[in-house]
Amino acid sequence: MRKKRRSLSGEHNLTAYTFLLPWLIGFFCLTLGPMLGSLYFSMTKYNLLSPPQWIGFSNYVEIFSEDQTFKNSLFLTFKYVFLSVPLRLAFALAVAMLLNKGIRALGIYRTVYYIPSLLGGSVAIAIVWRQIFDGNGLVNKFLGFFGIEGPSWISHPDYIVYTIVTLSIWQFGSAMVIFLAGLKQIPADLYEASQVDGAGKVRQFFKITLPMLSPVLFFNLVMSIINSFQAFTPAYVIGDGRGGPLDATMFYTLYLYLKGFSFFDMGYASALAWIMLIIVGLFTAVVFATSKYWVFYGDSKDGR
Template structure:
């Protein structure tokens, strides 16, 4: 017969279970931080979005007037929306494509694979820092190394940063250059694909492209979806590169007037905090809708092997 468990552990479990205050004590720093630093400011900004507030006077309730003026009386707002949409649609696919391409190359075993991974990931460690954006601006500015190199071949752009045609491409290039984070995630996903699938494809006579399209992409689709959601959200929130490259003005002819940069100008340059709060909540709503759409469409193209696929 199996001996009965001793009563001491049971009594200990009951004793600890009867003291939930200890758990709440350990949770209290996080709860207080979330309430004071996240939830509280969000509620305050939601209230301010319905007011006329300049940081120095009492907020004056104006209802939906801030939201109405965004679409009816502010052409620069619509310009910032268009610039941000172009940036998201260009930078996100290019960044993911570069990350996936490099991950496929690094997935092949070699003696220097660790060195290559570190080298390709290094730009992402720098993040969206002011120093990196300043260096990037000097490289692409008038008489920068890129401009001088193109001039040697007879191509005169007059400086990418000062050109309305190329200024946005400079910031896109900076975003694509920092593809290390999605690359590492892609590389981890590639390591999880069973080798037997590639062996079966080789037996069937599938070439590289057919194997990539029929094996790699379907098995990697959850990772692609994860990176797509994250990079889309990050692209909508981009601020530092646009601020530094354009010196906080939004570039020539508002060509780099990102949504977040225009929000900063309204809130911290013109001190129209109520108007800026309305812009912030509109951005939150747009990101939430786009994320929901991505999750809804994922049911048609994301393959989960544990669920038998779709």
């Protein structure tokens, strides 16, 4: 009897592993393997044309002690993340709350607002954005109607990063759809009871909407932080592909790309990639660690 049970258990395990096999192959061959290879290359001098030479932690030492471009690109990326993430989430939540009012043709509006997120960081959208914010683009032509002479938003180092931030905010559709789904799950009874108690719209938002929506906000925040740190295409296309003007678009990922595929220093680029992985991991860990203070889970025992 025990042998029969073991045989059935073995057959079930074999079936399970058979279905898992495509994912396991993809994980080990396309994720774990390249990550370990990158970790090895980060400790070598490797130009893609000759065999890598082991140099230990020299790449990391050079990055932190001598590479000023690394520091500048990291600061610029932090600036972009701290500007784009809260503005994008706030805009997405505002639009989601407007669409949650029970307006007609909700599906059409939801689709229209979601289309920019579907296009994502495509080259075509970045080119269109570059044309809109050019010195003779639509934005300056619109300002010209009011007698305002706008600058060349994409060629001035003080403005171009805000142009890229604006593009990120415009692509708010995915976060908006998730917020809208969360808003649909908030019981209407809570708002009705609060109205009886004399609570206004502002108090309802901070006492009901935000706490009940906090798990959704938590998810959108984590995903937005990760995606913002990986921003590459807008900086590459809207800028000149080299971080210009005056390194105003030298995002971290662009600097990594230039080091690896323009200067053929793949060992150095791999070290940059691992530093970015650690930075993103730290930001994500901080969000997870602080979530117990502001994320509300109504079904937990302690009321959170």
